[in-house]
Amino acid sequence: MNEKEVEILIVEDNPDDAELAIRALKKSHLANNVIHLIDGAEAIDFLLGLGKYEGRDINNIPKVILLDLKMPKVNGLEVLMRIKSESHTKSIPVVILTSSAEDPDIKRSYELGANSYIVKPVEFNNFAKIISDLGMYWLVINKI
Structure with a gap:
């Protein structure tokens, strides 16, 4: 496992959506260290250093x-x-970043601590622009 600083973690089971997001980030020069995980179980393992990620620096x-x-x-x-x-x-x-525009999903996401809720646009150019804008905001503009 590459131990360089992780900038963006994409947790997405649809390989096409993940590839589009990564491509948009690269085009905006914001994809220095993007990691794509394919399901929620893998995301938990990655973040907590479990399973195949055991020994990974969880900090x-x-x-x-x-x-x-x-x-x-x-x-x-x-x-x-x-x-x-x-x-x-x-x-x-x-x-x-999901295809669900259902109010219960939006409400529950914010109740659980989501920082933002975005419905994936269907059209490629709109999707790419949103991903690029997200990367710019969270990696460059926002102070953590």
Whole structure:
């Protein structure tokens, strides 16, 4: 496992959406150290140094997490709850990036500590712009 500083952690089970996000970040020169994980269980293992990530320096935390809600194994709300309940991860900004525009998902995400909730645009250029803007805000403009 590469121990360079993790800047963006993308937790997304759809490989096409993950690839589009990574491509948009690279185009904006914001993808120096992006890690893509495919489900919520892997995200928890990564952040807590469990399973195949045992021995990873868990103090090497992402500057921001882009988290999908609808995923296999462990859904995004469960991952968010776990992130915000652990002392070393609770301050990580978490942006929900999902296709769900359902009010209960939005409300519950904010109740659990999400920093932002964004519905994925269907159109590629709009999706790329949102990802680029997110990266710029959380990595450059926002002070942690």
